[in-house]
Amino acid sequence: MTDAIETPRAVARPAAPSALLLLAHGSRVPEAKEYTRALARAVGSSWPGRVEVAYLRHTRPRARQALSMLAEAGHEQVAVVPLLLLSSAFHSRVDLPKALSNPLGRAPLVTPVMGGTTGEPDKRLVAALRRRLAELDVEFDAVVLVATGSTDVGAYAEVTAMASALGTDLGLPCRAAFAATTTPTPGEAADELRRAGARRIAVASYCLASGVLYRETVEASTAAGVVGVSQP
Template sequence: MRPARVTPTDAGAVEVAAPVVLVAHGSRDPRAAEAIRALAGAVAAARPGTPVLPSWLDHTEPGPTAVLRGLAAAGHPRAVLVPLLLTAAYHRKVDIPAAVAAAREAGPTLDVRITDVLGPADGTVDGCLLAGLRQRLAAAEPGRFDALVLAAAGTRDPRARGSVGRVAAALGASLGVPTRVSYASAAPPAVGVAVAKLRARGATRVAVAAYFLAPGLFHDAVVADAHAAGAVAVAAPLTDVPALADLVLRRVDATG
């Protein structure tokens, strides 16, 4: 992992790395906010000297606009904003640019660079994302399994669903098992349906990988539905798994 960027100046001072602002979707479930704070802590621990601040688009304070305004008021000239999203759907396309624009409307100027989402960027599934999914699946202790379902939250955006499919294909290839996608909302199939189809095709031990950043009602529903359909194990959300913190920093570093 790269160290914090510290550049000598002709005055003998140092230029500290730009603060990193993490932006999550937000949830009424308090476990979700706890998970994002844990991820912020993991990122900060992996990059000493870099301020890492969590924010949420809904349900939890502070929002990204307030965090960015606070950084500008404190004299920071720039910041890097990381969308904690697994697909580049509505929130990345609309909500996050709007929050940055609102921060720029008032107060001191702040140069904000927005990174790619954590899901596939330009069609590429990052190895850190796959590593995180595999780590959580191993922690679920499914033992031997012969098929896999990647359970995601769901979206109506066909391009976003396509990116979930690419993750499922890459994960299945890395594990050497057939893999299907399922969604907790907005699109079929549900996880129970996906598990049942794999079992109907001859799979005897189907595991479920969770394409979620944080726990909440969707993941709870996936766990219940998957076990009812005969899945042998359901992984926990990614949360602060070390590979996810690495992925956040890879996104930060890619902004230059």
């Protein structure tokens, strides 16, 4: 007597995302919203599905509103792409999960936070920072990488590691600085580089969009006598 052979059962695979939700921080500065919208248009030109934008604060729609709208439109699976800070700071660890809790439809997929990694700095971010510096079209012999700032020790280390990677890529001294919350400030980092012999210092903006902190970075860096501040 032979053993019965069980017929294999088909295993349902998770549905591929039919929509992307770009989740930005939000800002009171009008051009910050346009930065995010421009990015959404660029993504939409190559993504076959629907692309929408939402914000954590200051601007609408908020994440749950956008997820509900997409669910009502028939999108069973949505991928959320965080456009928050370029590190695993408080917004990424706390605000992001809270904003995405209790959606109307299926829980969304969430991609990793760009720049938030315990490994080597992302070479694509290094290349993007270098391109933005090249757009300044000025000569410089040192760089200050300015991030928004965080009290999170891990986020601080990630920004410092990115500054080191950018400096190695450029073959120039590069120091990390922060627009708020922690030190060194852009001016303090520039002074440190000058004491080490630098004469023409450029600032690389390590943020995803223009906003209040970017404006403050430009003002503080200009007051510190740098030769230019790159765009986000």
